[in-house]
Amino acid sequence: MKVGVLCIGDELLKGAVINTNLGHMGAKLLEAGIYPQMALEVPDRSEDVIRALKILMKETDFVLVSGGLGPTSDDLTKPAVAEFLGRKLFRSEEAVKAITERWASMKRGELPLHFLSQADIPEGAELIPNHYGTAPGIFLQLGEKDPFPGKRIAMMPGPPSELNPMFDLQVLPLVKNALDGKLFSFLFHIAGVGESRVEERMQKIIAAFPALSVAYCAAPEFVKLFITSANAETIQKASGMIRREFEKELLSDETKSVAEEVLLLLKEKAFTLSLAESCTGGLISQLVTNVPGASEVYSGGIVCYSNEVKNRLLCVEETILREHGAVSSQCAGAMLEGLKKAFGSTCGISVTGIAGPGGGTPEKPVGLVYIGVFCGENSHVGRYLFRGSREQVRARSAAVALNTLRCMLKGYDLSCAGSIAFTCPRS
Amino acid sequence: MKVGVLCIGDELLKGAVINTNLGHMGAKLLEAGIYPQMALEVPDRSEDVIRALKILMKETDFVLVSGGLGPTSDDLTKPAVAEFLGRKLFRSEEAVKAITERWASMKRGELPLHFLSQADIPEGAELIPNHYGTAPGIFLQLGEKDPFPGKRIAMMPGPPSELNPMFDLQVLPLVKNALDGKLFSFLFHIAGVGESRVEERMQKIIAAFPALSVAYCAAPEFVKLFITSANAETIQKASGMIRREFEKELLSDETKSVAEEVLLLLKEKAFTLSLAESCTGGLISQLVTNVPGASEVYSGGIVCYSNEVKNRLLCVEETILREHGAVSSQCAGAMLEGLKKAFGSTCGISVTGIAGPGGGTPEKPVGLVYIGVFCGENSHVGRYLFRGSREQVRARSAAVALNTLRCMLKGYDLSCAGSIAFTCPRS
Numbered sequence: 109m110k111v112g113v114l115c116i117g118d119e120l121l122k123g124a125v126i127n128t129n130l131g132h133m134g135a136k137l138l139e140a141g142i143y144p145q146m147a148l149e150v151p152d153r154s155e156d157v158i159r160a161l162k163i164l165m166k167e168t169d170f171v172l173v174s175g176g177l178g179p180t181s182d183d184l185t186k187p188a189v190a191e192f193l194g195r196k197l198f199r200s201e202e203a204v205k206a207i208t209e210r211w212a213s214m215k216r217g218e219l220p221l222h223f224l225s226q227a228d229i230p231e232g233a234e235l236i237p238n239h240y241g242t243a244p245g246i247f248l249q250l251g252e253k254d255p256f257p258g259k260r261i262a263m264m265p266g267p268p269s270e271l272n273p274m275f276d277l278q279v280l281p282l283v284k285n286a287l288d289g290k291l292f293s294f295l296f297h298i299a300g301v302g303e304s305r306v307e308e309r310m311q312k313i314i315a316a317f318p319a320l321s322v323a324y325c326a327a328p329e330f331v332k333l334f335i336t337s338a339n340a341e342t343i344q345k346a347s348g349m350i351r352r353e354f355e356k357e358l359l360s361d362e363t364k365s366v367a368e369e370v371l372l373l374l375k376e377k378a379f380t381l382s383l384a385e386s387c388t389g390g391l392i393s394q395l396v397t398n399v400p401g402a403s404e405v406y407s408g409g410i411v412c413y414s415n416e417v418k419n420r421l422l423c424v425e426e427t428i429l430r431e432h433g434a435v436s437s438q439c440a441g442a443m444l445e446g447l448k449k450a451f452g453s454t455c456g457i458s459v460t461g462i463a464g465p466g467g468g469t470p471e472k473p474v475g476l477v478y479i480g481v482f483c484g485e486n487s488h489v490g491r492y493l494f495r496g497s498r499e500q501v502r503a504r505s506a507a508v509a510l511n512t513l514r515c516m517l518k519g520y521d522l523s524c525a526g527s528i529a530f531t532c533p534r535s
Numbered sequence: 536m537k538v539g540v541l542c543i544g545d546e547l548l549k550g551a552v553i554n555t556n557l558g559h560m561g562a563k564l565l566e567a568g569i570y571p572q573m574a575l576e577v578p579d580r581s582e583d584v585i586r587a588l589k590i591l592m593k594e595t596d597f598v599l600v601s602g603g604l605g606p607t608s609d610d611l612t613k614p615a616v617a618e619f620l621g622r623k624l625f626r627s628e629e630a631v632k633a634i635t636e637r638w639a640s641m642k643r644g645e646l647p648l649h650f651l652s653q654a655d656i657p658e659g660a661e662l663i664p665n666h667y668g669t670a671p672g673i674f675l676q677l678g679e680k681d682p683f684p685g686k687r688i689a690m691m692p693g694p695p696s697e698l699n700p701m702f703d704l705q706v707l708p709l710v711k712n713a714l715d716g717k718l719f720s721f722l723f724h725i726a727g728v729g730e731s732r733v734e735e736r737m738q739k740i741i742a743a744f745p746a747l748s749v750a751y752c753a754a755p756e757f758v759k760l761f762i763t764s765a766n767a768e769t770i771q772k773a774s775g776m777i778r779r780e781f782e783k784e785l786l787s788d789e790t791k792s793v794a795e796e797v798l799l800l801l802k803e804k805a806f807t808l809s810l811a812e813s814c815t816g817g818l819i820s821q822l823v824t825n826v827p828g829a830s831e832v833y834s835g836g837i838v839c840y841s842n843e844v845k846n847r848l849l850c851v852e853e854t855i856l857r858e859h860g861a862v863s864s865q866c867a868g869a870m871l872e873g874l875k876k877a878f879g880s881t882c883g884i885s886v887t888g889i890a891g892p893g894g895g896t897p898e899k900p901v902g903l904v905y906i907g908v909f910c911g912e913n914s915h916v917g918r919y920l921f922r923g924s925r926e927q928v929r930a931r932s933a934a935v936a937l938n939t940l941r942c943m944l945k946g947y948d949l950s951c952a953g954s955i956a957f958t959c960p961r962s
Contacts (some may be wrong), residue, residue: 118570119541120557121561121570121571121572122561122562122570122750123558123570124561124562124752126554126557127553127557130548130550131547131553131554131575132549132550134547134548134549134550134551135551137550143548143578143624144584145548145578146576148573148574148576149571149573150572150573151572156572156573163590196896206713260640269923278728288739292548324550325546325550327786355859387635388669388824389820389821389822389829390812390817390818390819390821390836390838391817393816393817393821394818394820395842396816397816397838397927398929400892400925402895406841406842407841409838409840409843410835411810411817411824411835413834413835414830414833414834416834417835420877421835423599439848450847451844464827465827495919497696502824506865517806524751
């Protein structure tokens with residue numbers, strides 16, 4: 109079965125909004141062992157929507173549509189689909205009830221009358237309840253009288269806060285149901301190893317399970333590894349081998365980021381965390397506080413962008429700054445000591461480096477970063493040379509810093525913390 | 536003339552990479568008064584690329600292609616285009632020279648032989664030099680013997696670090712050249728005003744210039760306003776009216792974010808900045824340090840996630856925390872005073888609030904945020920109630936905080952700082 113995606117909205121083509129819906133659905137579908145064969149973005153115009161539907165219904169079997177279900181005049185997905193199929197729109201009483209109730213719960217006064225247009229659905233369609241907004245989703249299984257009998261369409265609202273949960277919990281099961289055979293899958297997050305190295309290390313596992321389908325996706329902080337098979341036992345056995353092969357690099361099944369994993373480990377041990385950031389400038393703190401509940405273990409941090417702040421708030425001695433410079437293992441080490449004094453936390457991370465584009469010298473080039481981590485009695489300062497833009501250097505520094513702490517919390521040696529670290533002699 | 540976009544790559548459909556190339560090109564095209572009429576994403580498979588090219592060449596006049604120009608076996612854009620057009624690929628000596636030179640400058644050892652496949656281009660094509668990578672871009676104007684005479688194709692490498700500058704400086708001029716008439720345009724960034732209010736206030740300007748084309752794009756921190764016209768004088772006159780109408784809300788023409796504008800104003804005045812972040816958890820610091828050269832005016836900040844850190848590092852008195860709580864105007868005000876002591880900066884921002892999803896009470900619901908700003912002798916603490924997810928509450932808090940400082944640096948009253956602020960009585 110082939111899946112197609114149609115994302116409707118001027119904003120996607122005008123660059124006002126980056127289309128994250130395609131990526132979200134793509135990643136979730138991959139967990140079910142498939143991915144879209146074609147995706148289209150078109151403006152909010154009836155003829156463009158119908159033209160796109162024709163293309164996708166011809167090329168694929170299950171079309172996922174996002175956007176254009178709202179109450180305003182540029183929301184024309186439902187009339188366009190109805191016209192394309194030659195079906196009429198009717199007002200669903202069930203949808204009217206859901207919209208009225210949801211509106212009441214938002215306490216924004218009287219329901220604007222035009223909001224009820226969101227209850228108009230094509231004849232023969234099934235409603236998909238929307239638990240995060242007023243516009244319901246719509247599912248259509250095409251019959252003998254329709255232009256593409258046997259094919260399916262699912263329409264979802266465009267805002268990711270509504271589409272993501274609707275897709276995950278309501279639409280993805282419809283896609284899985286429509287698959288020819290049942291598929292089993294599992295998703296692993298592997299931190300601190302590059303994609304090509306993950307591929308190499310997977311070769312023996314792939315050789316052991318010829319019917320296993322494997323896919324990789326590289327992100328700054330980890331590689332996602334998807335395995336899929338029609339056989340539940342294959343998934344179970346292959347998962348066991350993967351867990352052994354990547355024992356120290358695998359995140360827990362429940363977590364979705366290294367920051368989340370670190371917070372989980374800190375909670376388990378009743379440890380606390382503080383941060384001293386120079387070149388990452390608050391990025392690590394931002395990643396940590398993006399996780400709900402971070403306040404249970406994260407007390408705070410200092411962004412020490414200037415030497416004066418390093419000296420005054422983190423007690424980095426002036427002799428260190430003068431003799432070794434702010435970008436040095438000595439400074440990263442002293443920042444750790446300062447953190448202990450300032451926050452009294454059990455664990456801490458310090459980062460100092462040159463993110464670029466300016467500020468590099470032959471001795472200390474752009475991309476040179478020192479990362480210090482302490483965890484209870486243990487501490488480590490590493491020297492790294494990251495390639496890439498200012499943003500990439502900052503993102504990689506943050507990823508390695510958090511993964512180093514993860515490894516220390518787990519009691520692993522730091523060879524699995526990521527990138528090539530040169531352990532610095534303690535000053 | 537209609538523009539189409541084709542983005543090639545498994546990673547886009549598998550959710551490993553979000554397609555930012557479409558958004559980048561869309562926003563830039565809008566500055567020229569146009570936007571894509573259709574965009575497609577397809578996997579790295581020859582038949583899919585050819586099918587997509589057929590669709591786009593039929594529906595549009597100028598097709599922008601991203602991805603699949605690299606040296607590996609899944610880079611098949613050029614063979615697919617050549618097959619589609621019935622042209623042969625030949626090895627361009629000019630391209631071989633450029634690739635060899637670029638590789639040598641990267642100092643990574645000997646050039647891998649398969650890299651030279653990047654120099655293979657379809658007969659009759661023009662090279663577009665790549666200043667940020669090895670794979671050159673390719674431009675084709677279709678002739679009488681081709682399947683779609685008169686139409687145009689521009690192929691660009693997929694990585695945004697290579698595509699963005701190539702599109703802006705080399706491909707966008709080709710698109711503008713192909714437009715039927717010359718178009719003039721201007722882009723404004725308006726901070727602190729919602730999109731619908733910008734639209735309302737634009738009505739009299741639109742009425743004064745019936746031939747002016749206007750487009751809006753809303754981002755968390757500002758609304759982008761594009762104006763386009765075939766008449767240079769119309770743009771000039773309308774720009775003057777817009778500058779008067781949005782005098783206090785417009786960012787400078789040179790800046791692209793409120794953080795950048797704030798840093799520019801601080802540099803002009805030789806002021807310095809420090810930050811005390813609770814619920815934004817380092818996000819404002821991250822936005823500020825994302826701008827190259829931030830270190831000239833930004834000394835640092837404290838992420839004070841716990842009450843203890845607010846007390847210890849920012850000297851927020853325990854009586855304030857006990858009697859008013861950490862989420863209070865009193866605490867935000869005391870955090871400002873603490874910042875002055877800790878950093879001795881000329882300007883400072885404090886943020887304390889409840890980002891959610893947990894932690895809300897009937898008196899202090901999720902979304903309640905206090906933002907304090909001082910700028911020289913002036914200071915202000917505002918109370919805000921932001922809607923949305925944890926991420927949205929944090930992003931809006933950061934946007935309003937930075938825009939409040941911008942207004943204070945400009946000497947504007949704070950009614951243009953954004954959202955509805957309730958100025959808090961000083962404790």
